[in-house]
Amino acid sequence: MKIEKISPDQYEEFIKKNDLGYLFLQMPAYASLYNRFILAGLDDSNSISHAIIIEPRSAMRFWKYAYSASGYLSADRTKDHVFLRSVSQWLKQNGFILWRIESSIEIKEYDKTGAEVDDGFNNHSHLETMQEEGFIWHEIPRGIHTEYQNTWESVVELKPNVIHDRQGYIGKLQKNKTNYDFEYLLTTMGGSSRKYMRKAERDGFSLIVKKPSEMSEQDWKIVEEMIEKSGDFQGFDASDGGKRRELAETSENNCYLVMLLNKEGNVVYGGYWYYTNMEMLCYLGGMNRGAAKYNLASFIHTNMYKRALEMGLEQYNYGGISGYFDKTGEGYGCYQFKRELGAKVIRSFGVFDQPLSATGRLFEKKISQE
Template structure:
């Protein structure tokens, strides 16, 4: 075996054949200013392990390296693990590295949406091996962190399932909400980069609602530029003029049915069936007229086109990732978020992608969790939960690393 720098072409070929995260792709590598493609080749010259490592300045004179959701290799092959990470340490020392962070895309537990373990993966040998090599496991935390990737992901399995089956396996209310968005005429379209502000306005509403601050608008613009056609912002919106016209057509139909019912009652004044039908039609007419009035009021105050919800997505060969989103709570009745998810699930199916990744949750499955509502929303689509192995940190220069931690500079 040989530890080498590999070419972007070799990296791309390897990630096309081996399950990997969207951050471990050639297109992400080409967007980075400082990144290293490192791998192991066997005696036949074939790449059998690979990873992208970005670098950044640490303590002014040193470097910090990070392999986000990497590197990619067969972690059950302990001899390969030993060789890769021993060689990596040697390489990092040559490149003035202070420390390196890894968070491999390795499952710790597969759980249902309520947090119950369905399958466990025994990573003890791997953790022990990496610890012996100086790559210290940072534990199995719950919650969100500003310094590491989320460890808990909500994922919908699309493999060998039709759209009809996916809908059938969803929660009844979720399925009903999707149907209602279609009845109301909620649409989804991709926003061009120069309309990112429309997404960011909705995203900022989510920040205010949940009391967090994540990224600025320029970050999301750059993300789209970096990932090119593999990243997009999708907007769920409604044209209230079209919606109102549809309501009016339905109202006209109800009035016609009511006339027929009244004629039938004149012919059979004691018909219980026709009396019930007339009562139901009058109730439906009243409800529909109220919707038309409310819609006209909203058009007058807010305009005819309403931005309901928006999200930024990235996809690769294996997954569609639902990264960040926002919605206008004033328009929750139009349920734009449900339409967004369903359209992008169909997008994944159309592109032969087998996983729809709703992305992060806290891992706190109590009804007091800060993301309880988010978890219930994702659960409604029949998503399961994947718990990952977490972070490993290797202090390449242990004394300086410890000093940096003590003075709060890392």
């Protein structure tokens, strides 16, 4: 298989031509930032069958390694192993000592409780393929640390059985399926979530949704102030406001800025949402502490459910959870909150490393212990 660099426009054309779904970190806009580039695999007819975003990163001061978030897009699963092998050769020839892929392929099928589904899919064969190609799987620990929360996620299905029917692979869009109606989604939520949603409506809260190009400087300031204050209170790093804005403005066709107003017209919440052709992702937000007593999350999310349904999307992604599903486990409250809003559990493979040289093998041991 021939490997070539392609432009974000060619990448987007490949996605559209093959009706492929893609995730937040597979957006064409994401590929255009920070020296990232896209490698494509060309079949015998010189048509693109696979594509992946590569981010060059520094390794031990003098070297570089390749990092790929969310893995590759494939229009021909039978040639996945050929694509992996061909990209590995290309990276090695171009001076990379290691290739790290954070795979979005799901390991097994899980239900809302985090239990394995009887007769659900099992993608152990993908692990075997990766190992045959020289990749080492680093199973991510469960836990509340951000770096652990890139494998277990909470997702709301917006069409019937989309998680089961895709069998753990982000492939062709399921256009033959009709979206659920909003009232049905409400029945998948817990009673308290519905109650707080209705209460927020009665109390006069309203949501404003803008594209990045519609934001005023004051809007940006308000959203970032909300996130920074929430970061100080909840203990997460909210210092990358400039990068957040840069990504949002680059992702004009994949980003919404969301602000929640109380009945007096004051902003009490601000956040970033991203969407692709298959999912909407709640990326990051912050709330005025004084408004927390109103339990406004269900009002915000259900309004965004409506927008995602109108767009014909397949799922609504709440992002990472700890992977613990009993009340004594750390991070259980976050998981339970998302479950109450109708979310199911998915689990992807996460990190695979492939050393491409003797130096790469040393580096793999180093970063696998970090």
